[in-house]
Amino acid sequence: MQPNSAYDKIAADPRFADLVSKRNRFALAMSFIVLAVFSGFVFVAVAGHGAFAAPIAEGSPWTWGIIGGWLIQIFAFLMTGIYTLRANGEFDADIKTIIEEATK
Amino acid sequence: MKRFLLSLAAFSTAVLTASAAFAAGDAISGAVEKQPVNVTAIIMFLVFVAGTLGLTYWAARQTRSTSDFYTAGGGITGFQNGLAIAGDYMSAAAFLGLSGMVFGKGVDGIFYTVGWTVGWPLILFMIAERLRNLGRFTFSDITSYRLDQTSIRSLSAFGALTVVIFYLIAQMVGAGKLIQLLFGLEYAYAVVLVGVLMVLYVTFGGMLATTWVQITKAVLLLGGCTVLVLLSLWHFNFDPSALLSSAVTNHAKHEAILLPSSSISDPLSAISLGLALMCGPAGLPHILMRFFTVPDATAARKSVFYATGFIAYFFILAVMIGFAAITIVGTNPEYLDAAGKILGGGNMAAIHLSKAVGGNVFLGFISAVAFATILAVVSGLALAGASAVSHDLYAIVIKKGKATGAQEMRVSRIATLFLGVMAIILGLVFENQNIAFMVGLAFGLAASVNFPVLFMSIFWKNMTSRGALIGGFLGLISAVGFVVFGPAVWVNVLHFEKPIFPYEQYALFSMTIAFVGIWFFSITDKSERAAQDKAGFRDQFIRSETGLGAAAASNH
Numbered sequence: 312m313q314p315n316s317a318y319d320k321i322a323a324d325p326r327f328a329d330l331v332s333k334r335n336r337f338a339l340a341m342s343f344i345v346l347a348v349f350s351g352f353v354f355v356a357v358a359g360h361g362a363f364a365a366p367i368a369e370g371s372p373w374t375w376g377i378i379g380g381w382l383i384q385i386f387a388f389l390m391t392g393i394y395t396l397r398a399n400g401e402f403d404a405d406i407k408t409i410i411e412e413a414t415k
Numbered sequence: 416m417k418r419f420l421l422s423l424a425a426f427s428t429a430v431l432t433a434s435a436a437f438a439a440g441d442a443i444s445g446a447v448e449k450q451p452v453n454v455t456a457i458i459m460f461l462v463f464v465a466g467t468l469g470l471t472y473w474a475a476r477q478t479r480s481t482s483d484f485y486t487a488g489g490g491i492t493g494f495q496n497g498l499a500i501a502g503d504y505m506s507a508a509a510f511l512g513l514s515g516m517v518f519g520k521g522v523d524g525i526f527y528t529v530g531w532t533v534g535w536p537l538i539l540f541m542i543a544e545r546l547r548n549l550g551r552f553t554f555s556d557i558t559s560y561r562l563d564q565t566s567i568r569s570l571s572a573f574g575a576l577t578v579v580i581f582y583l584i585a586q587m588v589g590a591g592k593l594i595q596l597l598f599g600l601e602y603a604y605a606v607v608l609v610g611v612l613m614v615l616y617v618t619f620g621g622m623l624a625t626t627w628v629q630i631t632k633a634v635l636l637l638g639g640c641t642v643l644v645l646l647s648l649w650h651f652n653f654d655p656s657a658l659l660s661s662a663v664t665n666h667a668k669h670e671a672i673l674l675p676s677s678s679i680s681d682p683l684s685a686i687s688l689g690l691a692l693m694c695g696p697a698g699l700p701h702i703l704m705r706f707f708t709v710p711d712a713t714a715a716r717k718s719v720f721y722a723t724g725f726i727a728y729f730f731i732l733a734v735m736i737g738f739a740a741i742t743i744v745g746t747n748p749e750y751l752d753a754a755g756k757i758l759g760g761g762n763m764a765a766i767h768l769s770k771a772v773g774g775n776v777f778l779g780f781i782s783a784v785a786f787a788t789i790l791a792v793v794s795g796l797a798l799a800g801a802s803a804v805s806h807d808l809y810a811i812v813i814k815k816g817k818a819t820g821a822q823e824m825r826v827s828r829i830a831t832l833f834l835g836v837m838a839i840i841l842g843l844v845f846e847n848q849n850i851a852f853m854v855g856l857a858f859g860l861a862a863s864v865n866f867p868v869l870f871m872s873i874f875w876k877n878m879t880s881r882g883a884l885i886g887g888f889l890g891l892i893s894a895v896g897f898v899v900f901g902p903a904v905w906v907n908v909l910h911f912e913k914p915i916f917p918y919e920q921y922a923l924f925s926m927t928i929a930f931v932g933i934w935f936f937s938i939t940d941k942s943e944r945a946a947q948d949k950a951g952f953r954d955q956f957i958r959s960e961t962g963l964g965a966a967a968a969s970n971h
Contacts, residue, residue: 317963318954331960338540349533356526356675363522364673372660374673377734380525384532384727391536391723395716398544403713406961413963 320413330405334398341394345387352383452599455779460598463635463787464612470627474620481820484621484827485552485802486707491626493714497721499626500705502633503795504531504696504722505729507593507788510636511762513730517737518745518757518764521672524737528730535726538697539719544712545873546703548962549955553799554703554865555807558872561951563880563944565812567868570887572807574864575700577891579800582699582857583793583834587842588850590789596759597766597782606842609793614835616794617801618828622708625794632791635784637725640732643765643781646772647739655735662741672741683918691855691862691922698861698869700799701792712962733765740764743771797834804830852903855919859898863890863925871933873959876952879945882937890929897921 321327356363356376363376482488491499517524549557555571587606594605616624651657666672696702709715744750750758750767757763766785770778805827810818818826868887871878898904900915918924937945958964 318957321957321961321963322953327957327961334960342537342540345533345536349529352529353526363675364670372656372663374522376522376673376675377525377659380522380529381731383529384730387532387536388720388724388727391539391720394536394539395720398716399713410961410963 317410317413321409324409324413326405327409330402330409334402337397338394341390345390348383348386352379355379453597453775453779453782455775456598456782457600457779459779459783460786463631463783467612467616467624467628467631467787467790470631471616471620471624474624474627477623478619478621481552481806481823483623484824485798485806486704487621487623487626489708489710491708493709493717494721495626495630496705496709496714496718498633498725499629499708500702500718500722501725501729502629502636502791503702503705504726505633505636505788506792507589507785509729510640510733510788511765511785513733514737514740514765514768515761515763517734518740519761521666521668521674523675524734526675528734532723532727532730534696535719535723539716539723542697542870542873543706543715543719544962545959546706547709547712547715548959548965549873550703550707552704552707552806553802554700554869555803558868558883560872561955562872562878562883562948566884567880568807569812570884571865571868572803572812574698574860574868574887574891575803575807576800578698578700578857578861578865579796579803579834580837581853581860583796583800583838584841584845585850585853585857586789586793586796587838588845588848590786590793591842591846593786593789596763597785602846603843606839609790610835610839610842612790613793613797613838614832617797617831622704622798625791625798626705626708628794629791632784632787633725636788637729637732639781639784640729640736642777643769643772644732644735644739646777647736647743647768650739650743650772658735658739658742662738665742665746683920683923687918687920687923690926691858691920694862694866694922694926695858696861698865699858700803700861700865701795703869704795704799704802711965736765736768739772740768744768747771793838797831797838800834801827801830849907852898852908855903856894856898859894859922859925860891862922863894863929867926867929867933871930875937876956877937877949878933879937879940879942879948881940881942881945882933882935885936886929886931886933889932890925893925893928894921897925 364374367373367375367378477488478484480488513524513527516527546554546557549560553572553575555568555575558571559567587609590609591602591605594600594608595602598605616628620627648655648658651661663669663672705718706715709718744757744764744767750771752758757767759766766778766781769781773780805823809826810816810823814822864887867890868883871886872883897916897918898921901917901921902914902919905911905914905916
């Protein structure tokens with residue numbers, strides 16, 4: 312376990328506060344986008360049955376409901392990728408600096 | 416944050432209307448017909464068992480410390496853990512139930528898959544790395560981080576155990592029914608077999624074996640489903656459009672299978688079900704434990720990334736399987752009874768499809784994979800239950816942290832054995848009982864006891880030990896009460912005419928009670944302990960955000 316003084320140093324470090332607010336803003340924005348896309352899908356399904364079963368192209372058996380649903384699943388995967396990329400790169404590097412300075 | 420989750424739940428549930436038993440997990444309920452003995456399937460399954468026992472032998476030689484036993488020494492990579500998490504999620508119900516739902520109703524299945532997949536990015540953005548940074552062996556490590564060890568750890572361990580036991584019984588009964596359907600063997604054989612194998616994996620191989628059993632099963636399931644879809648596409652000359660057109664032509668409802676069936680009877684029930692679905696997994700001890708098997712927050716994020724990819728891919732396959740079965744199974748009298756209904760019930764669409772496109776050998780393979788799925792999930796449950804007993808109750812509450820690693824591991828092995836024997840006995844006792852409520856209860860308890868205390872302990876600095884204890888306890892009592900006096904037990908099991916509590920889906924009510932209870936009994940708490948609890952938040956917060964002081968990867 313680290314000595315308590317390291318926690319004191321981190322608490323006083325403005326870069327820690329910056330990191331936390333930067334990361335929270337990013338996480339909330341990402342969550343909001345995921346929710347917005349998902350609620351759009353639900354809205355189309357519940358309110359506009361026609362649009363949901365409409366073919367994506369003239370004569371195609373594929374409907375917007377099926378293709379849209381699959382695209383959202385792929386989109387969810389991509390969003391976790393984007394978050395992981397930034398958090399594992401930029402945020403983790405910030406944390407490393409903050410911890411190194413505090414435990415010197 | 417809470418408001419945000421609530422609104423999410425409201426949206427996600429507007430369309431999730433199928434039965435809670437399917438949605439919530441693995442229970443295969445209702446009477447099933449015993450099938451003729453399927454030798455190929457049994458041989459395939461024995462090969463799987465032999466392989467996993469080999470894995471367990473290998474894992475047992477690596478498992479020395481408590482950290483090895485509970486968390487595989489923290490040495491699982493992000494990719495491996497992603498597969499294991501996906502494996503926990505890709506249950507027998509998801510595989511058989513989802514393809515069966517598409518077979519029966521069409522695009523309704525898509526709503527489920529979309530709702531279930533979008534939960535994962537949110538888990539990543541909000542809690543994955545914080546769980547890893549704060550926890551060591553069990554999620555009680557997090558809830559009791561700054562609160563009173565004895566009372567809060569007991570509460571969380573008790574919450575974990577009750578969830579594990581109800582879920583385990585439901586799985587055992589499901590396994591027994593599945594084996595009658597797939598292998599044509601006696602119910603009792605299946606229950607004893609599952610119980611014995613589960614105890615072997617966990618007591619000897621600990622988390623390392625449990626994780627690798629889950630990974631093996633996940634790879635087999637993903638591979639098997641991929642082959643199943645490819646073989647089905649072969650029937651349509653590898654033209655997916657032809658597959659879909661043919662499904663629309665051949666389904667009794669024709670174009671209607673492309674429309675969501677509008678069966679939203681009661682928005683309150685829908686919201687309530689959605690809450691349990693959304694917050695339940697974040698309170699299931701065997702899923703939470705997976706976050707402690709990776710070395711750090713970096714790997715924890717990667718696990719969710721990979722898990723989301725595997726889950727999305729699997730769900731797309733499951734939907735294709737359902738559509739393919741409409742033509743290939745639904746028009747073949749070999750798989751239909753006199754009335755034109757599918758043999759063995761709606762869950763059998765994927766199984767029949769595997770026989771139709773791949774013959775008896777492939778049928779055997781898919782059946783064996785379906786059964787392996789249950790085995791992998793019960794092992795995770797048993798390990799989570801055993802660690803609640805040995806790590807939380809024995810080592811910390813009773814021995815006050817003074818137990819040696821060897822003592823702790825001995826207790827957890829005894830606890831596993833005890834859980835295994837109990838699961839077998841209860842599995843046999845409940846064979847012909849209506850146990851659908853047990854899965855609902857497990858998820859409801861996870862969502863209304865474990866989740867609120869965990870969530871508030873991470874995010875709300877003013878939570879006190881008293882608030883957590885009373886709030887969590889109120890969640891527990893109300894969840895149990897709503898089940899007993901609700902339709903699931905009062906009417907379906909005890910056969911009273913009318914339920915005292917009218918809603919089948921109760922999570923909305925019990926979760927509200929838990930959260931309000933935590934809030935009220937925390938803000939009114941002026942004790943010395945409360946001041947201590949609040950003062951502890953700063954260090955906990957720094958650790959949860961930075962990982963400083965988090966349990967190291969391995970402590971050999």
